[in-house]
């Protein structure tokens with residue numbers, strides 16, 4: 001599975017060189033920066049961070065493993081071929097779905113709202129609105145001074161915090177509010193910096209708005225029951 005994905009990456013970089021494109025913007029993932037069990041809890045996660053490949057392998061996280069190899073490969077190729085490269089590093093991307101099917105990040109939201117999940121896992125997740133991710137790609141491409149890596153995260157939240165936001169906005173759904181692990185302390189979100197993108201002019205959309213837009217999009221595509229009569233907040237009703 002990994003080999004074709006890496007081959008695609010290499011093909012794209014070769015094609016970019018041949019076509020003489022001004023700048024390649026590569027979409028990485030926050031999985032490539034934060035999975036390091038030895039990182040101090042006080043460390044602010046930023047563009048200098050890389051996940052620990054040995055750890056990622058030991059926990060069998062093949063998505064992260066593949067994205068790590070791919071980002072390393074694009075950097076190596078950019079250096080060898082003198083291609084101008086910028087990498088955009090989004091967290092789980094939420095907001096309206098363009099495609100007809102439900103992708104991995106939207107499935108997690110769907111499972112929170114449709115009753116499939118009975119409890120929240122004791123875990124954290126980074127989120128970013130999809131329109132901000134798109135804008136980040138445009139900003140780094142259009143700004144000639146942009147270089148290196150750009151961490152694209154709006155919020156780092158515990159799963160129970162996300163559930164609480166949904167309960168407030170959409171009280172009609174069977175949203176899990178209890179944590180599956182009530183014995184151990186709640187996992188704390190790590191600190192991160194999205195300063196580099198903000199310096200380029202990106203003003204992040206509050207994640208709650210993007211969660212709301214994800215729900216509306218899932219309703220419109222028929223993945224969720226329509227319960228607008230239970231929604232009281234006029235700001236949310238206006239988004240429909």
Ligand SMILES: NC(=O)c1ccc[n+]([C@@H]2O[C@H](COP(=O)([O-])OP(=O)(O)OC[C@H]3O[C@@H](n4cnc5c(N)ncnc54)[C@H](OP(=O)(O)O)[C@@H]3O)[C@@H](O)[C@H]2O)c1
Pocket residue numbers: 008027028029030067089090091092093094099103104105
């Ligand atoms: N979704 C997230 O939360 C998230 C977070 C961080 C990073 N990312 C990264 O963002 C990128 C897009 O993720 P996504 O969630 O939007 O995935 P997605 O919904 O599965 O979309 C993947 C897109 O890539 C196209 N594609 C797949 N293989 C291709 C190939 N061999 N040649 C040309 N196009 C190909 C697909 O085309 P078809 O529609 O024609 O199949 C589809 O349009 C990925 O690199 C992912 O790692 C995603």
